[in-house]
Amino acid sequence: MNDMQWTPIGSEPLPPPLPPTRVDFTGNRTEFRKLVTKGAMLELVTFGFYRFWLVTDVRRHLWANTAIDGDAAEYTGRAKELLVGFLFALAILVPIYLAYFLVGIEFERWQGFASTPLFISFYAFGQFAIFRARRYRLTRTVWRGVRFWMDGSGWAYSFRAMLWGLLVFLTLGLALPWREASLERYKMRHTHYGDLRGEFAGDGWTFFKRGWWLWLLSPIALVIFPLAPFFYAEFKAREWRWWLDGIRIGGVSLSSELPHNAFYGLYWKVIGWWTLLSAIFGAYIGGATMLVVALSGLSVEQAFGPGNAAKSIPMLVMMVVGYLALALALNIVMRVYLQRDLWAKVLETVDVHNIAAAADVRGSAELASALGEGFADGLDVAGF
């Protein structure tokens, strides 16, 4: 019989007093890079079906390495749920696509290109999907043995998003801060951690004051193209900070000191990689062309000229292979910089106030299905 006692002796660590607690991200970057590299390759050989597993692994890594008040979170979602959600969403979307097609014909008969507004219905569906996907992710997020959950209605959310979307369109984007504040309020008020209810304290005016000049300057970025990433990074940083500052759950609140220039480096690194990889791809295509020309013993004109369809097939294959390799590399770069690094960068600025309010929360609620994620995947609106 193995009989072992484990008795830590000594004083218990006192619960942290008033100063805010930090959020720590302890994820190993190399490990993450290996994870997404392997995932991207598997995605390639499985024609993309591996995406459900990769997305799940990425979330598991990020969640498990994020510790609030010393306790790491956990993502309990599984890839099979996403796959099933995707298949269900497909079963629902296919008849809708067909109906869309038939309705479109009726509209066209009446007036050419009149069916364009029908795209709006897909936008509505996309918003619904975003809400439901968020619900899925939250119900798979566990901290201290209690899960987050959401109520509220996806369609009610979609309706709000549509109306605000219209207003943003009519005001040329000026209403965007108020749209975000309103939608965030809806989402956070229907967000719960155990028996604590969420709230969103941010308001549109604050966001507007932080970013209005970006709105004014945005036409410049259209002219002077290299400025665009700066503007976007600036906007994103301000948006993140405003969003984090507004989050409340029960008595717990967040605040963030995210500097306005926090994302410059990230975006420029992505652009740098993108340029480098494109250059390599270009050189590869050039090299492949020369190789084909050299091997076939024809001039460039002849090789791609009339009557040489058969000779251009190896060229086509080489191009496809090169393109897939490029897509794969870009996929890895995006995930490492725009998911992992961005996540780490944001979290290191976050302070959690009054975490003691979440010290004894009772768990409740049921799991939501992954149908929303499936729709989001089918409609290509997913976040992460």
Added chain:
Amino acid sequence: MNKLSTETPAQSAKPTIFFDGVSSRRRQVTLTLGDALEIAEEGGGPVVWPYADIRRADSPAGILRLACASAPPLARLEIRDALLASNVTARCMRLDEHQTSRRGVAKIVGWSMAAAVSIVCVVLFGVPLAADRLAPLVPKPIERRIGDASEVQVKTIFGRNLCEDAAGKAAFIKLVNRLRDAAGLDDDSMTAGVLPTPVPNAFALPGGKVFVLKGLLDKAESPDELAGILAHELGHLKHYDNMRGLIYNGGTSFLIGLLFGDVTGSSAVIFASRSVVEASYSREAETAADTFAIEIMHALGRSPKPAAELMFRITGKEGGGLTSILSSHPLTEDRLARMTKEDRPPSGPPLLTNQEWTALKSICGSGKI
């Protein structure tokens, strides 16, 4: 019996934390490794986890986090001391049973390959077959509705009104009727007209609508040239090519989209593979329509060659290489070669008289558009 580390100094002992899965309370516990794992909080009865039910949960490095299949699903035990952790893991035989193993990944790859192969087979064989079988079965009213819808679009692009010069129209109707009788198409469904636009082209829409664009008429030098092209378009109608193409394109784009999903993050691969697959399908349809046109022209005792010459005048030499794989039509020089082979001296009467031909040429009014 190994009594282990009971009196480990407190400084090195990192606390073991237990969450019962009901409340978020952080409980500092002591473990007893007996027949089962006993988790005891000071002042409470122990929670017992059978070793066989214990599973590993995700955790940051340096912490062993455990769950238990027979406990509340979110109950978690966090062991921070490496030695204790290894003692516990040594006893849990089924710790990692639920994780995706190497075999699990191989299975995913295998199934995806199977799915991909079946999708490719469906795209290459199933969808064309379905399109061929289904297209003739599409009810006429639906076909006509689709035709009406596309007619509205076509007219938005190429001009609202058909050319209406009375003498020209009479000549055009005579020409179309002769071809239609030879083609054996039922009359009620077919309409034809000339649209006033300089683009040299002609096309057939679902529901039996044939449009000739003025640009083509201007380039045509004899009734036979125009007749051959019209016969080709009637071939498309006869073979239900519009409906077949619609079903085929809808089916393949859906399936290829399904196949690649978001692997590339963009639709370039989808677009490229779709164009290659669909172009080859439409090349077949074009060749079949050419065959039909040759038969009609022969039946009327005229040569199909002038039509190919007209096409050649419009497109010029098209070349080969990459373009021929992506092209939706057979190369014009190949079509010309084929129709030249089918060239026969005219045995039937001319399709239009000289006056009728002149009238047709000026159906849109005498002026240039």
